[in-house]
Amino acid sequence: MFEDILSLLERGGYGFADYKKNPRALTSRSDCGSLSILFVRSTDVIPYVEFGGADAGVVGRDQIEEQNREVISPLNLNIGYCRLVVARPEENRPMGEEKRALRIATKYPRITETHFLARGIPVSILKLYGSLELAPRTGLADWIVDLVATGRTLRENRLEIEEEILPSTARFIVNPSSWATRNEAVRTLIDRIRPHVPESPVISG
Ligand SMILES: Nc1ncnc2c1ncn2[C@@H]1O[C@H](COP(=O)(O)OP(=O)(O)OP(=O)(O)O)[C@@H](O)[C@H]1O
Numbered sequence: 001m002f003e004d005i006l007s008l009l010e011r012g013g014y015g016f017a018d019y020k021k022n023p024r025a026l027t028s029r030s031d032c033g034s035l036s037i038l039f040v041r042s043t044d045v046i047p048y049v050e051f052g053g054a055d056a057g058v059v060g061r062d063q064i065e066e067q068n069r070e071v072i073s074p075l076n077l078n079i080g081y082c083r084l085v086v087a088r089p090e091e092n093r094p095m096g097e098e099k100r101a102l103r104i105a106t107k108y109p110r111i112t113e114t115h116f117l118a119r120g121i122p123v124s125i126l127k128l129y130g131s132l133e134l135a136p137r138t139g140l141a142d143w144i145v146d147l148v149a150t151g152r153t154l155r156e157n158r159l160e161i162e163e164e165i166l167p168s169t170a171r172f173i174v175n176p177s178s179w180a181t182r183n184e185a186v187r188t189l190i191d192r193i194r195p196h197v198p199e200s201p202v203i204s205g
């Protein structure tokens with residue numbers, strides 16, 4: 001997704017030649033000098049923006065829903081399209097026939113709990129941080145709740161989609177104080193990238 005974000009910024013007139021020279025730096029200033037970007041983990045974008053470490057950020061809708069924070073989100077960037085899904089081993093029995101609480105491995109415990117609670121299905125949730133697809137294969141969990149983009153990883157691991165929970169694309173988010181005090185600067189940035197936002201959701205390479 002990161003490359004797609006850089007490309008959107010570039011098309012909006014913000015080149016980052018410095019970043020290309022030194023991709024390991026954690027910050028980079030645009031060639032025009034008017035924009036500095038920070039490189040943080042996808043899960044840390046919301047805290048950085050919420051607590052004012054950055055005026056704005058780009059983050060997947062999946063993280064906005066999982067972290068459940070009030071953020072101003074004035075622009076859907078339509079890149080990084082993926083779906084948060086419930087997936088199960090191909091040979092597994094369908095939902096409703098399980099005798100005990102299903103064990104679900106996920107990076108998204110809040111969304112998962114809310115989803116199964118709403119359906120009245122008892123689950124025990126195991127929070128993991130990556131390579132979720134290994135959990136059913138190794139007996140760590142029955143099912144997983146994970147992001148799917150092309151579907152390749154699920155297929156490779158003989159898993160199939162049981163149910164879609166949430167479609168997600170990248171969102172431009174803004175710190176509420178910055179939205180009030182630096183509104184013109186933030187709007188300039190939005191206005192410059194908006195014409196280059198894809199019309200429909202695009203899977204990032
Ligand atoms: N195939 C995909 N897998 C994971 N995330 C995806 C995918 N397609 C789009 N996304 C979006 O990208 C975000 C993850 O961004 P990024 O690629 O930086 O995460 P990552 O590589 O898992 O890094 P980390 O977890 O180490 O921060 C997700 O929150 C989601 O919105």
Ligand SMILES: O=P(O)(O)OC[C@H]1O[C@H](OP(=O)(O)OP(=O)(O)O)[C@H](O)[C@@H]1O
Binds near residue numbers: 133150
């Ligand atoms: O449908 P696909 O196009 O195959 O993409 C989905 C995979 O990509 C993500 O993993 P990521 O690369 O973030 O690594 P992770 O397993 O460490 O979370 C996600 O968790 C799936 O494993």
